[in-house]
Amino acid sequence: MGLNRIDFAIIALYLAGITLFGLRFRKRHRSLRDYFLASRDIPWWAIALSIVAAETSTLTIISIPGLAYDTNFTFLQVVMGYLVGRIVISLVLLPHYFRGDLYTAYELIERRFGRGLRSLTAGLFLLTRAAAEGVRVYAVSIVVAIALGTGQVASIAIITALTLIYTFEGGLAAVIWTDVVQTAIYVGGTLVGLATIVHLVPGGWPAIHAAAAAAGKLQVFDLSAKLWAPYTFWSGVIGGAFFTVASHGTDQLIVQRLLAARGRRESATALIASGVAVLFQFALFLTVGVMLWTYYRVPSAALGRADRIYPTFIVTRMPHGISGLLVAAILAAAMSNLSAALNSLSSSTIMDFYVRLRPASDEKHRMRVARMATFLWALVLFVLAVIALHKAGRVVEVGLQIASVAYGALLGAFLLGLLTRRANQVGAMAGMVCGFGAELYLWLDTRLPWTWWVMIGTGVTFGVGWMVSSIFSSDAPNENP
DSSP states (O other): OOOOHHHHHHHHHHHHHHHHHHHTTTTSOSSHHHHHHGGGOBOHHHHHHHHHHHHHHHIIIIIHHHHHHHSOSTTHHHHHHHHHHHHHHHHHTHHHHTSSOOSSTHHHHHHHTOHHHHHHHHHHHHHHHHHHHHHHHHHHHHHHHHHHOOOHHHHHHHHHHHHHHHHHHHHHHHHHHHHHHHHHHHHHHHHHHHHHHHHHSTTHHHHHHHHHHHTTTTOOOOOOOOTTOSSSHHHHHHHHHHHHHHHHHTOHHHHHHHHTBSSHHHHHHHHHHHHHHHHHHHHHHHHHHHHHHHHHOSOTTBTBOGGGHHHHHHHHHSOTTHHHHHHHHHHHHHHHHHHHHHHHHHHHHIIIIIHHHOTTOOHHHHHHHHHHHHHHHHHHHHHHHHHHTTOOSOHHHHHHHHHHHHHHHHHHHHHHHHHOSSOOHHHHHHHHHHHHHHHHHHHHHOOOOGGGHHHHHHHHHHHHHHHHHHHTTTSOOSSOO
8 A cells, every 4th residue: 555645744843843942942951951951950750751761762663673573472471571580680780870060870880980980981882882783773663664765775874864853963862851752743643544454354353463462472480490582581681681671771872861860869760660561562562462472463574574564564554644653752762862862972982081181171172072972873773784785584583682791790890789789890800801702702603592691691791700819819999889
């Protein structure tokens, strides 16, 4: 069926509207505190929705339905681990982040260990976040290319350019408040899409439920002890918890939002609330995938790659107007995630590196450099997304795998600093190198699912760091935890 003028009008209206809305915040920042932390004056509910938007991305919207199409609801076990991880962050990490005036997660590392380890952790964040974000930006090109008929490189360029405009000008305040709008759009659009699929399947929801239950598509829990299965209860809850403590407790993409809250209590409330919202959201997207399986009743290979099933269904089967709304919803998720990445990459570049190299520079100069860094990171992500065009596999799992490779080393270093008095900078660096190497090996040369990588990398980093610190005990830590 394809899109018509009404659909294109809705998509164009969204793209223009969200860009103009983000530009409303361009005059509100006069310092790096305004630009990177939104003056620490964002309400908890807005931060919660921004966290949801930042971790959702197009990967979630197009690939999670594809995952459910091929399997079932067992991915929800990982999301349950996400909620457990948030509780751990609120109890262990947040108290330390709100002692002092921090801009990035890695300033905490310098306070405990020294400048060398801060540079190492921040550099590792920049490399892996850029790589993972390149895959996410590529994912949106799948949707835009299917919907608008543009080439995938052109699609990547369009979304990157529009997102850059308001992120460049508005800083974190623009990112968070556009996230709030975009979350409402993509969740609302998905609910409309779900209702539409129910209407299109003969027999409606009762027929969908009966067919899905008979095929085992509604299974949520897998209590087996299969080490090589990615989504069992044990790998999901334990692995998901470790992944989230790392991704939300040591990754500047999320920590930056937590630091923008009005206080520690509001930051913790936002973090826990975002976990509840994410659990609902993943259940929604998995339901869409199972419903699409009920509608088509053919293997995903017969329809092309699993990631293309949902966007293709939107364009070819949805009524006009609704299809345009759903394409706009997917673009909303893509732009919210990309804007978050650009601002966090820029903030770490400036605060963890540039300001330390140029401590005498004034605030006006730093603001100019901050905007320049945002622009340069947009170019980097565009290039990485083009490279990702040739990467096979479900894009959501590719993105999670890339992120997981570094998270164990980062989390291990943070835990060394917060949970031990013995650890020092030499030991922590040695532990990070070994932990990162272990995760690279798991990624490139084993069949072990990504859900276990962060736990193993954290354990290797912590263990090696503790032992090496014992040997080089004269290198005393900067501050006791």
